[in-house]
Amino acid sequence: MRDVAVVGFAQRQMSEFDGSPTCVELLVPLFAECYEQTGWNRHDIGFWCSGSSDYLAGRSFSFVSAVDAIGVIPPVNESHVEMDAAWALYEAWLKIQTGEVDTALVYGFGKSSAGVLRRTLALQLDPYNMTPLWPDTVSLAGLQARAGIDAALWDERAMAEVVNRSLTDAEKNEYAVRRGGSSVDELLARPMYADPLRKHDCAPVTDGAAAIVLAADDRARSVADRPAWITSIAHSVDPISMGSRDLTRSPSAAAAARSADFDGLEVAELHAPFSHQELVLRSELGLPDDVRLNPSGGPLAGNPMFTGGLIRIGEAARRVWDGSASKVLGHATSGPALQQNLVCVMEGQS
Amino acid sequence: MSRTLSAPVTVAFDYTRSVGPVLGRFLGGLRDGRLVGARTSDGRVVVPPPEYDPVTHAATDDFVEVAATGTVTSWSWVPEPVKGQPLDRPFAFALVTLDGADVPLLHALDVASPADVSTGMRVRVRWAEERVGAITDIACFEPDGGFETGARAPSSTSESVVEEVAQQPSRNHEPVTTLTTPVSLDYLYAASPEESAFYRGLLEGRILGQRCPVCHKVYVPPRSACPVDGVATTDEVELAHVGTVTTFCIVNVPFLGQRITPPYVSAYVLLDGADIAFLHLILDVPAEEVRMGMRVEAVWKPRDEWGTTIENISHFRPTGEPDADFATYQQHL
Numbered sequence: 001m002r003d004v005a006v007v008g009f010a011q012r013q014m015s016e017f018d019g020s021p022t023c024v025e026l027l028v029p030l031f032a033e034c035y036e037q038t039g040w041n042r043h044d045i046g047f048w049c050s051g052s053s054d055y056l057a058g059r060s061f062s063f064v065s066a067v068d069a070i071g072v073i074p075p076v077n078e079s080h081v082e083m084d085a086a087w088a089l090y091e092a093w094l095k096i097q098t099g100e101v102d103t104a105l106v107y108g109f110g111k112s113s114a115g116v117l118r119r120t121l122a123l124q125l126d127p128y129n130m131t132p133l134w135p136d137t138v139s140l141a142g143l144q145a146r147a148g149i150d151a152a153l154w155d156e157r158a159m160a161e162v163v164n165r166s167l168t169d170a171e172k173n174e175y176a177v178r179r180g181g182s183s184v185d186e187l188l189a190r191p192m193y194a195d196p197l198r199k200h201d202c203a204p205v206t207d208g209a210a211a212i213v214l215a216a217d218d219r220a221r222s223v224a225d226r227p228a229w230i231t232s233i234a235h236s237v238d239p240i241s242m243g244s245r246d247l248t249r250s251p252s253a254a255a256a257a258r259s260a261d262f263d264g265l266e267v268a269e270l271h272a273p274f275s276h277q278e279l280v281l282r283s284e285l286g287l288p289d290d291v292r293l294n295p296s297g298g299p300l301a302g303n304p305m306f307t308g309g310l311i312r313i314g315e316a317a318r319r320v321w322d323g324s325a326s327k328v329l330g331h332a333t334s335g336p337a338l339q340q341n342l343v344c345v346m347e348g349q350s
Numbered sequence: 351m352s353r354t355l356s357a358p359v360t361v362a363f364d365y366t367r368s369v370g371p372v373l374g375r376f377l378g379g380l381r382d383g384r385l386v387g388a389r390t391s392d393g394r395v396v397v398p399p400p401e402y403d404p405v406t407h408a409a410t411d412d413f414v415e416v417a418a419t420g421t422v423t424s425w426s427w428v429p430e431p432v433k434g435q436p437l438d439r440p441f442a443f444a445l446v447t448l449d450g451a452d453v454p455l456l457h458a459l460d461v462a463s464p465a466d467v468s469t470g471m472r473v474r475v476r477w478a479e480e481r482v483g484a485i486t487d488i489a490c491f492e493p494d495g496g497f498e499t500g501a502r503a504p505s506s507t508s509e510s511v512v513e514e515v516a517q518q519p520s521r522n523h524e525p526v527t528t529l530t531t532p533v534s535l536d537y538l539y540a541a542s543p544e545e546s547a548f549y550r551g552l553l554e555g556r557i558l559g560q561r562c563p564v565c566h567k568v569y570v571p572p573r574s575a576c577p578v579d580g581v582a583t584t585d586e587v588e589l590a591h592v593g594t595v596t597t598f599c600i601v602n603v604p605f606l607g608q609r610i611t612p613p614y615v616s617a618y619v620l621l622d623g624a625d626i627a628f629l630h631l632i633l634d635v636p637a638e639e640v641r642m643g644m645r646v647e648a649v650w651k652p653r654d655e656w657g658t659t660i661e662n663i664s665h666f667r668p669t670g671e672p673d674a675d676f677a678t679y680q681q682h683l
């Protein structure tokens with residue numbers, strides 16, 4: 001295995017992006033930031049990989065327009081996943097492992113506000129027996145939250161504690177679209193929205209994009225004082241049918257965690273777009289109480305679709321770069337109710 | 351003024367899928383007013399039946415009919431239903447374990463408020479008036495007259511279900527083979543700032559492009575980034591209304607939504623000063639006379655019909671000038 005590290009990260013998050021769903025104009029400055037961090041130009045990038053969704057953009061092959069931001073003439077080595085860009089990062093990591101390339105730039109983008117996000121995402125469900133009912137994301141998460149409440153695995157107070165900690169931490173995050181903690185009691189006094197969920201239990205609809213630079217071996221050492229070396233990366237998936245899953249569990253998160261080494265973890269950035277999902281993940285990933293969760297504020301402070309998971313990896317890597325942590329976890333999820341999960345452990349030395 | 355122009359767009363299409371023998375049996379059952387599940391190798395009855403056993407991976411073949419009554423195992427309130435959902439007023443989505451089944455089915459539950467739902471409540475299927483062999487043949491669930499229980503009633507006691515099945519006119523048991531799912535999504539589609547400037551220019555009778563600061567190529571309609579250099583295009587350039595046909599095709603085939611009677615010519619026109627051709631119509635000339643290198647000019651609609659749209663230019667027509675030298679456009683093919 002080659003040593004691969006995260007050496008660059010740039011992001012933008014906003015509640016409404018005043019621009020095209022191809023997000024080209026958003027991506028150009030993000031790539032420029034990555035070049036500045038590494039001292040590279042686009043010719044130093046061996047592989048490009050993106051995550052996005054045509055359903056968000058409302059047009060087919062939307063990722064093809066976005067590659068204008070790369071500069072693709074002459075042709076570049078490029079690929080795309082129709083899901084969160086964290087999985088594009090996995091593909092890029094694999095590509096580097098093959099030895100074909102030493103560097104990669106991974107990006108994700110999505111203009112969630114162009115349509116009705118919670119409705120658009122019904123297109124990622126079982127097309128025979130679920131999509132025709134248009135179950136919205138919030139309702140599916142609500143079914144999961146209720147299942148845990150009924151089973152006494154968590155309660156509304158535990159959910160509100162997640163929200164309060166996240167929104168308090170988000171006050172220090174310039175990219176957060178929702179921030180400002182108050183108190184658990186004040187949160188619990190707010191009205192129910194999609195019972196059992198209050199609005200603050202659900203990640204805000206967020207537009208945005210992010211980019212991460214990966215590099216192997218000496219290419220990483222030459223551009224970063226303290227690269228965030230990827231020491232474990234794994235992903236797994238649960239069945240798509242909601243009925244056949246125990247919604248209070250996420251076996252795929254546990255399976256991904258089993259393939260990783262969490263020993264000595266200090267910080268975890270968890271991609272939990274609903275407050276109770278952080279509780280599910282903490283338990284399934286087996287994270288001890290002393291692991292600091294989502295110091296960035298996490299997805300409850302901003303969750304650009306198809307980028308939110310990649311941002312978790314970038315936020316975790318930043319903790320290694322600035323020396324505030326030596327071992328961190330970036331986690332990403334995709335699909336309804338934590339169906340798919342990816343873990344990426346990074347460390348400060350190799 | 352907003353940075354960008356936007357307009358509503360609806361993307362709609364009907365997905366037609368073949369469903370295979372297992373789902374076909376389930377959907378055929380729905381059409382006939384019956385709920386068909388399958389027993390999996392761990393002894394559980396699952397509705398809708400999975401196509402393959404989750405443990406042995408063998409094809410599902412042990413089908414079981416379950417009752418149209420059941421118990422709510424989880425629910426979520428839907429205060430603002432979205433288009434396409436089973437009910438257009440606030441309702442609950444519920445996981446319902448049907449009597450005789452071991453895992454829940456997702457569907458809507460028609461109740462007036464969250465106070466009318468609880469985990470463990472008894473519900474029954476409300477069938478759609480017209481059934482076609484789709485999950486929407488179940489219109490929704492509704493409360494089943496009162497008693498609540500944590501335990502599941504055995505399916506053999508569901509006499510009302512047997513009675514209801516007997517009343518169904520169609521008992522042919524033919525499986526469904528295909529399923530059509532209409533999908534329609536509404537967007538507010540925004541142009542990029544550069545494209546927005548282009549459309550605002552058209553409203554003033556101007557054709558605007560953008561120049562790449564690195565390679566100096568001029569794109570029209572403008573792109574937000576130069577695909578050669580990957581940098582933002584920065585300089586606005588006003589272009590001539592005359593140009594050269596670089597390539598074209600004669601449209602002979604009629605299609606849905608066609609506005610001009612075939613044959614007509616669709617062509618790439620390289621406007622003088624631009625480095626990329628754009629697509630428009632060539633009219634006012636017999637189709638067979640259009641050729642590469644032909645010099646053409648924009649014909650604008652009357653000014654009072656203009657909007658922020660490329661349709662302000664009705665079409666292009668020959669200028670009558672001599673054809674352009676091949677060398678002037680050979681880099682733009």
Ligand SMILES: [Zn+2]
Nearest residue numbers: 562565576579
């Ligand atoms: Zn250029």
